[in-house]
Amino acid sequence: MLGTYYHDRGQVRVGNIPEPQLIQDNDAIVRVTLAGICGADLDFVNNGPEAGVMQGMRLGHEFVGVVEAVGKDVTNVKVGDRVVASAMFVDGECHFCKRDFNSSCEHGGLFGSPMFVEHGGNDIQGGQSEYVRVPYANSTLFTLPEGLATGAEDARALPLADNFATGYHGALNANIQEGGTVVVIGDGAVGQSAVLASSKLFNPEQVIHVGRHDGRLGFSRNKAGATHTVNGKTGDPVEFVKELTGGYGALSIIDTVGNQASLQQTLDMAQAGGKISVLGFGHLFAPVDQPYSASLFRNLTIHTGVVNVPAYMRTLLPLVEAGKIDPSIIFTDILPLADAAEGYDRMLMRTDGTIKVALKN
Template sequence: MKAVVYKKRAKIEVVDIPKPQILKDDDVIVRITLAGVCGADLEFTQNGPEMGLYEGMRIGHEFVGIVDQVGKGIHTLNVGDRVIASAMFVDGDCYYCKRDLPSACDHGGLFGTPLFAQHGGDDIQGGQAEFIRVPYGNSSLFKLPEGLTGDEYDTKVLPLGDNFATGYHGALNANIKTGETVVVIGDGAVGLSAVMAATLFGPSTIILVGRHDSRLELAKTIGATHVVNSKNEDPVEFVKSLTEGRGANSIIDSVGNKTAITQGMEMTQAGASISVLGFGHLYEPVEQPYSSALFRNITIHTGVVNVAAYMKKLLPIVERGVIDPSKIFTDILPLSEAEKGYDLMRDRTSGTLKVALRP
């Protein structure tokens, strides 16, 4: 089969490798119909040696497809079912999974990284391929409803496995209330997903802070009431000008670096909630914001998305047409052009927001 593999720092390639096989009773083999390229994939491959990637490792944690084979312990799926995967495989039965915190699953891990491969049986690799073996298939895969069954719906469904679910996670943790003001920091796929997700909670004002005019224009069509390009205007002053100088009630930070965290604190009013989704703080020191938060009664909520806990709620919302997560895709390429897709996403001047690969 064809698969995208890590070659060396910032370099991937498409190669022929053997099709995966059932190894455990709760395994499922999925024939992939569409796979996403995530910003995290760019980070993983750019920092391959530090992340523990090795030459030939398959990449990718976002995929939808059709069940090709099932282990004898699978009772939720049948061969031929259309499915979406959680970006993280989870056992569904541990202490944390039972508490709706599958991101902390005792036996889980993220597809396409070496960090937790032993939990799935040493052959858990990425989904940018023609086939993949999914461990814990009863809890890591979700059957698609009839209204979302077919290749034409893949782009609507695929973001629920990671990007849109992450945006929803941010909106939920930002404690958004009807009629209030929300600010989303960052105009990448997660930030734009957070804009869409925020609309589900009924705020009167949704402000997107970004750096790319084309993405800011897109945001206006998916729920943002106001946008500001932080390269041209001070976003803190912009937010305060719309809130009688007080600041926003809720912040969703999809960037998470020093600048974003500092601005997020400065553009909130007393009693606000800040939800930090971005990983920018992993790459640069960030001063702790707790003193300022303490004296203004600000709640700071961080955390990794709990895809498996949200999927059954999000699928019907997409099926009813309440939201259309496919808006985040700008380029659909054949799997054979994966290198081009990665290059487009790395080139911030190309106009590309997010790439999907079709085997």
């Protein structure tokens, strides 16, 4: 079958790879119809040796498709069901899953990555391929409701696997108040998702989007729901936010970058008593100072954490089906799976007009 895999730092390949087989009784095999390229995939490719990525590792953790086979213990999905997968496979039964902290699952892992491979039977595959093996299918796969199950709506369901669910996670943790102000830092797919989730589901008066690309910020205003935008390369985001908030700063901030510079911005633009939600992974690749003193004296809350996709599916799937939100807007480019390397290049190079690429089978 055709699949996308890591070749070398900054390089991916698409080629023939072995078809997956059922290994455990709770496995399913999914025929992938649409897969996403995520910013985390770019991090794995750019930092392969440091991230433990081996040559030939299959990539991708966002996918929708059709169930082709199931193990004898799989009861929640059946052959022929159209499904969306959680980016992380989870057992659904451990201490953390029962508390809806699925990202801390004791037996979980991330598709298309070297993280916790042993938890999935030492054969964790990526979703940017024609077929993929799914461990713990009962708790990792979600049957699409009737309004999203014809195949034509795959792009609406796919962002719930990770990016839109992550944006929603950030909005929840930022404690957005109705009629209030929320700032989103970062103009990639997760940043756009955070703007969309905030504007459509939490009813703030102002959604201020901070980025570094005029085209992406224009997209945010025209499609995602930002009321104000500022380019950090040509303006001062802290002063911009303070001017719009009477000099006090914002009570809700979502940082989708997560490096030293973005975290400092959140502290500088936060109002005393504010909530800062950190989603970005920048701190994994460069040290970040812990701002305990700056937070303590201003009663700031800094909430970090990886998205708990399964916990949000029961909320988000009905909203997408009903048309309350359309997360498919983040897909600016849809390419054939065979052109996955081109899709990575577009995202790595931040090609004008490209925010997120989907790969279609």
